[in-house]
Amino acid sequence: MSIRTKSSVMATFLLFTSVLFPSISLAASHFSTSPNTIKYSILSRAGIKEDTAPEELRKFAATVIQELAQQPPFTAWSEAITTIEPLGPGTHSWLVTIQDRETNSTSFPSGYLIISMTEAGEYKLIEYGMGPDSVYAISTLESALKNAGLSLSNNNNLEIVPVYSGPVLAEWAIIRAGTSQVEHYLDAQTGELLPENESSWKLQASRYVPPVKAAGSSSTHPEYLAGEEMSHLSPDQLVHTSDSFDPYDNILWMVENAMNVKFESFENVLVKHKRLIFVSSSQDRTYSAPLPVFGYQKWSLNDDSTLYIMSGSESSPRFISLQALTDSGKFIKYK
Structure with a gap:
């Protein structure tokens, strides 16, 4: 994965750059x-x-x-x-x-x-x-x-x-x-x-706030903390929406508009488009590192559920709280 500087982003693509x-x-x-x-x-x-x-x-x-x-x-x-x-x-x-x-x-x-x-x-x-x-x-x-x-x-x-x-x-x-x-x-x-x-x-x-919708310790039985029962936390099987990929294999996403994706509909959007790119966005950032998105794992939390998106690579997958990403950037279609 390559790192992008803010100055190069502004000069080349306004939001992104292809210069390492x-x-x-x-x-x-x-x-x-x-x-x-x-x-x-x-x-x-x-x-x-x-x-x-x-x-x-x-x-x-x-x-x-x-x-x-x-x-x-x-x-x-x-x-x-x-x-x-x-x-x-x-x-x-x-x-x-x-x-x-x-x-x-x-x-x-x-x-x-x-x-x-x-x-x-x-x-x-x-x-x-x-x-x-x-x-x-x-x-x-x-x-x-x-x-x-x-x-x-x-x-x-x-x-x-x-x-x-x-x-x-x-x-x-x-x-x-x-x-x-x-x-x-x-x-x-x-x-x-x-x-x-x-x-x-x-x-x-200073702006980091842990996501409310991430799996948390409050969903754990008090009895489990005493070593007597299991937790309410329960991950489903992994869902691969595509093979892993490198965002720089096709850089056309750099000139695409960000998607208006809501937390509740993200699963359907990812299943439909198969591959997405996440890009961090903030006026305070000094660099931008795009993350490929090609799957997810859902966790059930009592009567609710939360999503962790799959990034990284096939050999080294990384699962990140969806809300942690939506709070700090945007998603773009990868063609």
């Missing part, structure tokens, strides 16, 4: 580290141990994983182990990394959840996914640092913080050790260097 944001040139410094070293730096910067996540958060994450494990392609999650880490200071979001119990690989986890807490204290499932190119994959970060010429040696001269303010603001913040200033931001899925700075990040992050 240039990546930082390779430096002469030698990159030598391991995923475990990166992991240590992340946790050290966050200032919190892996086992200090709130009890209700851990139980909600376990509920979600248990329910997803009943449906392919998530069946391997039934015996997985999890690690819960904060996504940046003060954001009230957490990354739940799901690892195969046998391999316990930090480089290639089995999957992930991202959970945010509302002002009322309810935990919301914002997105989930799996595969080698998942959001916040350590292997992607390792390659990104190497390609950018950034060094993370054993003395931890760089500190890395995963930061998150919704699915269109999932990034790595690269901080020079001993300071509080962020030097670089990397895209958490592609690893690309972003035209982001602390001011632009804080401005956009």
Whole structure:
């Protein structure tokens, strides 16, 4: 997936651009580290141990994983182990990394959840996914640092913080050790260097509100929290409306008008058109990263339901709360 700058967007397509944001040139410094070293730096910067996540958060994450494990392609999650880490200071979001119990690989986890807490204290499932190119994959970060010429040696001269303010603001913040200033931001899925700075990040992050219609901990039985009953959360089987695709295989969507899609009718619209493009839109954004949409998974919530759209790729699918996207951008037909 490629990153688009605001200035190029305005110059070429007014809203979009076909010019890639240039990546930082390779430096002469030698990159030598391991995923475990990166992991240590992340946790050290966050200032919190892996086992200090709130009890209700851990139980909600376990509920979600248990329910997803009943449906392919998530069946391997039934015996997985999890690690819960904060996504940046003060954001009230957490990354739940799901690892195969046998391999316990930090480089290639089995999957992930991202959970945010509302002002009322309810935990919301914002997105989930799996595969080698998942959001916040350590292997992607390792390659990104190497390609950018950034060094993370054993003395931890760089500190890395995963930061998150919704699915269109999932990034790595690269901080020079001993300071509080962020030097670089990397895209958490592609690893690309972003035209982001602390001011632009804080401005956009301040607007993030966890979606009301996402699956939440309030739909869980109090009895289940005591370990006695199952949750009301229940995901249906995945629905593929098309094969996965690259938005840049056909860029005609860049000059198409955005669709007027309501939350309640989105499922029918996607089934009809098969492929859609989601594009983040805000006057505060410094870049735009289109997401392909080629399927969905519906969750039943008591007598209601909510939708998670399928993006990413076939090998690394990403399921994102529909409302989290409708709150931060628009959908366009892909021809």
